[in-house]
Amino acid sequence: MNHFVNNAKRSLRRMMGGSIIDIVCGLQILGVVTYLLSPEFFGYLILNPALVVRGQIWRIVTFLAYPPAVTGGDAISFVIFNAIGIYCVRLFGLLVEQVWGRFKFNCYIISGVLLHAAVSVLIYLITGMPLPLFPNYLVYSFFFVFALMFPDMQVLFMMLIPLKSSWIAVFEGVMYIYSFVRGSLIDRIEILLSIALMGIFFGWLTFGKKGPVYQKKRSREFQKKTEKIRVVKNTHRCAVCGRTEKDDPNLEFRYCSKCAGNLEYCMDHLYTHKHVTEEELKDSK
Secondary structure, rough: OOHHHHHHHHHHHHOOOOOOHHHHHHHHHHHHHHHHHHHHHHHOOOOHHHHHHHOOOOOOHHHHHHHHOOOOOOHHHHHHHHHHHHHHHHHHHHHHHHHHHHHHHHHHHHHHHHHHHHHHHHHHHHHHHOOOOOHHHHHHHHHHHHHHHHHOOEHHHHHHEEHHHHHHHHHHHHHHHHHHHHHOOOHHHHHHOOOOOHHHHHHHHHHEEEEEEEEHHHHHHHHHHHHHHHHHHHHHHHOOOOOOOOOOOOEEEOOOOOEEEEEEEEEEOOOOOOOOOOOHHHHOO
16 A cells, blocks of 8 residues: 555656646746737636536636736737736746745645635535636735745846845735735635635645654754763763762773673772672573
8 A cells, every 4th residue: 555655656746747837837928829819719718617517627727827917008018017927927936946846836836726726616516606716816926935935035026126025025915905805706715715825835834744843843852862862871880889970970981891791880890899690690680
């Protein structure tokens, strides 16, 4: 059974070994192009739960193609804002991936996608409302995650503007609060899902077996064990008088090669003690 589980884990890691952030950004570029050139086709990419339950399951993945900056105005400004948005998503996504590792980061994105799809379908099945959820807050969470991990680090935005990570976290937090208060029901659900996902992964990375809390606990346990070993190892006791180095730090102890067992003697009794035989040692026990 353990062999099967280990093989499954290795297979899953191989499948998730590639960087998903490039796939996400590729889908976003596709979304920008189709949003401008073919709005009808773009409608086939959105996460519509009513159509997902009818078999259009590709929407669970293609909803990531939703542009990160859907704004009004002309096509040029739309392309410029989304180019900046996609650049930032990839930049901070790669930074988080370097810290967490590719496997954990891929798990984060996949979990977010499945969570959005499951909640959207569940709401539809319970209420009959086909609420189309979007990935905006999922990809925006890359900024938040990085800022929470490195609040004092500076990032060169567009290779020119130095931005402190804590500023990004503050801006992100204000945006979340404003959107939750003034936004639609869809915005509120997406924000709650994003916060829940970040909480789950920070809990996993903090309290999991490789997290700092677990590692500190293991370190404390190891120190206690080594302290006990050091105390046992460094405590010498004379087999005749029972004195130890704690009684007199200047005492020296030696083993007697003629005595049975690992008996130690202080220098006062090393040459004057009676040698212990195997039979006497057994009788004393």
